Amino acid sequence: MSSTKREFGIPALPQSAERKILLARLYLTFERFWPRTWPFLAIVFAFCTLSWFDAWRTIPGYIHGLLLLITIGAAALALAHAVKGFAFAQRADALRRLEQDSGLSHQPLTVLNDLLALGEGSTASQTLWEAHRARAALVVERLKLGPPRPDVARGDPFGVRVVVVFVSALAFLAAGPDWRGRLADGLVPH
Numbered sequence: 001m002s003s004t005k006r007e008f009g010i011p012a013l014p015q016s017a018e019r020k021i022l023l024a025r026l027y028l029t030f031e032r033f034w035p036r037t038w039p040f041l042a043i044v045f046a047f048c049t050l051s052w053f054d055a056w057r058t059i060p061g062y063i064h065g066l067l068l069l070i071t072i073g074a075a076a077l078a079l080a081h082a083v084k085g086f087a088f089a090q091r092a093d094a095l096r097r098l099e100q101d102s103g104l105s106h107q108p109l110t111v112l113n114d115l116l117a118l119g120e121g122s123t124a125s126q127t128l129w130e131a132h133r134a135r136a137a138l139v140v141e142r143l144k145l146g147p148p149r150p151d152v153a154r155g156d157p158f159g160v161r162v163v164v165v166f167v168s169a170l171a172f173l174a175a176g177p178d179w180r181g182r183l184a185d186g187l188v189p190h
Helices: 015-052 061-083 091-101 108-113 123-142 160-187
Strands: none
Touching: 015 061, 015 091, 015 160, 091 108, 108 123
8 A cells, every 4th residue: 555645744545545535525415416406497597498388579679688597696695605605525525425424333434534643653563553453454454435425305305407408308309490590589579
């Protein structure tokens, strides 16, 4: 197992483990952000659906303009809400995720990144610490990372997102080759 020294004398994990940690951070960040985007995406899908069904041609231009402004405002608010308070996954979060997905107990990845707190001058303490780290290092080869698990259903318990996407797909099919033109018509009040 090759390891290089990181800052502050803490040994780094092997490259394969570091890649899994980075991937776990990406998964966790995706899992946190994806459910937050659904209100914004629902507004976009609703607008596209109305456009592809050519609904904008049936209403007066001033109402179309007003609805367009309301849609843009609602989409901006939904996007601001999605971004507000969002935090990227940290290394400690990724280590916990990898330990959970691998079925590991006693936080071996955390141990490999730790330093001996007390007894650095004692050879007995140092020997015991190194033995503990050596046992923890054995599990690095067995690290597993499950697929991302975005919990979108928690934010949408009635499954409205499925209906929105389904109706939008039907509208897209109904628009046929004119889908771009109808979408452009939705952006310009007549």
